[in-house]
Every structure is written in structure tokens, then in C-alpha cells.
Amino acid sequence: MEYIHDILEVITIPSASDVLATIIHVEGSAYQKEGTSMLIREDGRQIGVLSGGCLENDLVERAKLLREGQSQCIKYDMKSEDDLSWGQGAGCNGVVHVLLECIDDRFRKHLRTLKDFLDRGISVVIIKKFTAKFSVSDYLFYVDDTNMFGEWNVSIPKNIPDLKNHKSGLVYVEELSSFCYFHCFQPKPRLIIFGAGRDAACLASFAAKTGFSVTVCDWRAALCNKENFPDADQLIVGSLRETVMKLQFTSRDFVVILTHQFQRDQELLQLLIEKDLRYIGVMGSKQRTSRLLNFTELPPQISTPVGLSIGAEGPEEIAISILAELIHLKKKPLKGRVPLL
Structure with missing residues (x-):
């Protein structure tokens, strides 16, 4: 799970020695993948996790030694199965490289700007350039050729736009003569639920806890409210046609139809079928859904x-x-991966 959204929610409240821990490279298998971040606050509290509990205590202690503006890379070998190794006999069969960065005022300001873009549904690529001792010398947040911010004092690699669809990680960049870390921060995927019954309330709660931005739509104000959906980011009460017209759909959106009424499901599908959506989930059998659309074969x-x-x-x-189905689909890239630098 991506914890950056939780981190950005609290980063606006300054702490004298906030430290950002990020997995930048994994050899073999590990609990979390490259790009996963955890925030370590001054009092030792953690937002996010990097492991199953193997690394966090050591990272908290190391974070106490960092001074403002400093960074450090730490290598954890999790391969050994004995109790003296990192992982205490977990036998994860991987080596994890973690970057620790003390968040100064400038970095905090740039993280706030990152949050602004993500909240607007815009993805952002981060590039971090390393010194020979693997501390961060430069970093750049790249939105597009006219929107860039950070502390970057060298030439900008040519194919940054391609990195939005590439696996995160560490790579040696010839034109910079140094190792760089790349990661694309994605906006929260949006789950739009039509219907405000008990199953919708459960889905909204679970989805919000696993990184989705949840919108619930229903024609019944007595059901579609904060009391029933405390974790929803948006609640829309109104007719189905009015609601669909209000929503600005994107190709990243997931839609689940839980009205449990044939005529309303039929109206919704007729309104949504031409939209460019990532996923439309419909309760009921294939035969029922085929009847809703009058289609022999259902769209993919x-x-x-x-x-x-x-x-x-x-x-x-x-x-x-x-x-479970949404998470499985969310992990699949929208487009094929491209070669890295």
C-alpha cells in the first residue's frame, strides 16, 4: 500500500526533526516494494510501514542522529534465517535499501506542493540524485515541462515523462554520472459507489482504509450521509442522471453499482457505458447484466x-x-512499461 497520502496529510504540521524513510531498491523479495515511504516523527511515531516490524525500530534510532537537511542510505540484508540477522529469522530472501531524509523547511514546502498536485488528480515524478556516498545531492519533482519544483542544480534527464509508467527504483544515469532514484507519485484512485446500503457502507470503509478516495452517490439523503459513511471523501445526493452529470470521470476511476434495483442499475449503465472508466462493477450475474444492457457480450x-x-x-x-478485485486491478499499470534511462 502507498502511504504517501497519509504522510502528506500530516506533513503540514511542522515537527523539528521529521524524517522520511523510503525504500529505493530491493534485491530479491521484501515486505514492501520500491517507492514505499514511512514518516518518522520527532516523538518516534510512525506513519506507514516498510516491513513487518523488522526494520522500523532501527530506522527510528538512526533517524534521531540525522541533522536538518541530511540524508543517509542504509542497506538491510534480510536473506539469513538466523536470529542474528535483520528480520530476526524471517528469511525474506531480499536485500532492502532505505533512504532516510531529514525534512527541512524547503523540502516540507515542496512536499506540500506535491500534495496540491495529487489532490488535483495529477501524477508527479520524483528524481533524487545521489553523491558517491549515497546522500541526496539534488531532487526534482516533475509534473511536466512547465511544472517542476525542488532543489535541482544539474541538467534534467531527457525522458522524464516516460518514467510515469515505469517501475520505481534506483538506476545509474550516464548523462549525470551518478545513481538516481525515480518514483511516480500517483493520485489516490477514486472509487465511486452508487447505492448507500449496508454493503456499500462496508465497501466504503474498507476502501478508504486501503488507499482509495471514496465517493458515495444515492438518491436517499437518509442513507447517504456522514453518519453512515464517515470515511467517504464525498457524498452526493440526487437523481442518478444529475449525479453522473456532476462527476468529472477519469480513466483511473473505479465504479461499483450497488443500488439493488434493476431499473436504476439499467439507467446507470446506460449513462456510464460510454465513459472512459477503469472499472465498472455490477452486482448480479452476467445474465442479469446482459439484460440491463441488452448486450450479448459485455464490454471489457x-x-x-x-x-x-x-x-x-x-x-x-x-x-x-x-x-480484493479492485486492489488486484489497481496494481496493474494503465499502460505498458517503458525502458528506463
Whole structure:
């Protein structure tokens, strides 16, 4: 799971010695992948996790030694199965490289700008250039050729735009004669739920806890409210047609239809079928959904019956099966990966 959104929510409240820990390179297998970040606050509190508990205590102690503006890379060998190794016998079969950065005022300001772009649904690439001793010498947040910010004092690599679809990690850049770390920060994926019943409430709660921005839409104000959906980012009450017209859909959006009413499901699908959406999940069998659309073959973006087939029963299990499918799809890139520098 990507914790940067949780980190950016609290980074606006200054702490004298906030330290950002980021996995920049993994050899073999590990609990988390490259690009995962954790914030270590002055009092030792942590937002996010980098491991199953193997590394965090050591990172907190190392963070106390960093001074403002300093950075340090630490290598953890998790391969050994004995209790003297990192991982205390976990046998993860991987080597994890973690970057620690003390957040100064300038870096905090740039992180706030990053949050502004992500909140507007705009992805941002980060590039960090390393010295021979693997401390950060320069960093650049790249949105496009006219929107860049950071502390970057060397030439800008030519194919930064391509990195938005590439795996995060460490690479040697010939034109800079140094190692650089690349990662693309993505906006929270948006889950739009039509219907405000019990199963929708469970799905909204679970989805919000796993990194989705949740919007709930329903024609019943008595159901579609903060009391029933405390974790939702947006609640829209109104007719289905009015609601669809209000929403600005994107190709990253996930939609789940849980109205449990044939006519309303039919109206919704007719309104949504031409939209460029990542996913449309429909409750009910394929035969029912085919009847809703009067289609013999369903479009590829429609998943029905919604969720993974795990024999789910009841609102909670059904919500888990749907969320499992959403997470699985979310991990797949929108486009094919491109060669790195």
C-alpha cells in the first residue's frame, strides 16, 4: 500500500526533526516494494510501514542522529534465517535499501506542493540524485515541462515523462554520472459507489482504509450521509442522471453499482457505458447484466458478478471480495512499461 497520502496529510504540521524513510531498491523479495515511504516523527511515531516490524525500530534510532537537511542510505540484508540477522529469522530472501531524509523547511514546502498536485488528480515524478556516498545531492519533482519544483542544480534527464509508467527504483544515469532514484507519485484512485446500503457502507470503509478516495452517490439523503459513511471523501445526493452529470470521470476511476434495483442499475449503465472508466462493477450475474444492457457480450471494463469469487456472504464478506478485485486491478499499470534511462 502507498502511504504517501497519509504522510502528506500530516506533513503540514511542522515537527523539528521529521524524517522520511523510503525504500529505493530491493534485491530479491521484501515486505514492501520500491517507492514505499514511512514518516518518522520527532516523538518516534510512525506513519506507514516498510516491513513487518523488522526494520522500523532501527530506522527510528538512526533517524534521531540525522541533522536538518541530511540524508543517509542504509542497506538491510534480510536473506539469513538466523536470529542474528535483520528480520530476526524471517528469511525474506531480499536485500532492502532505505533512504532516510531529514525534512527541512524547503523540502516540507515542496512536499506540500506535491500534495496540491495529487489532490488535483495529477501524477508527479520524483528524481533524487545521489553523491558517491549515497546522500541526496539534488531532487526534482516533475509534473511536466512547465511544472517542476525542488532543489535541482544539474541538467534534467531527457525522458522524464516516460518514467510515469515505469517501475520505481534506483538506476545509474550516464548523462549525470551518478545513481538516481525515480518514483511516480500517483493520485489516490477514486472509487465511486452508487447505492448507500449496508454493503456499500462496508465497501466504503474498507476502501478508504486501503488507499482509495471514496465517493458515495444515492438518491436517499437518509442513507447517504456522514453518519453512515464517515470515511467517504464525498457524498452526493440526487437523481442518478444529475449525479453522473456532476462527476468529472477519469480513466483511473473505479465504479461499483450497488443500488439493488434493476431499473436504476439499467439507467446507470446506460449513462456510464460510454465513459472512459477503469472499472465498472455490477452486482448480479452476467445474465442479469446482459439484460440491463441488452448486450450479448459485455464490454471489457464491466465486471459482473462484482468481486472475486470467494463464496462471499453478507455485506462484510461481499465488500471484501469487491475490494480484493479492485486492489488486484489497481496494481496493474494503465499502460505498458517503458525502458528506463
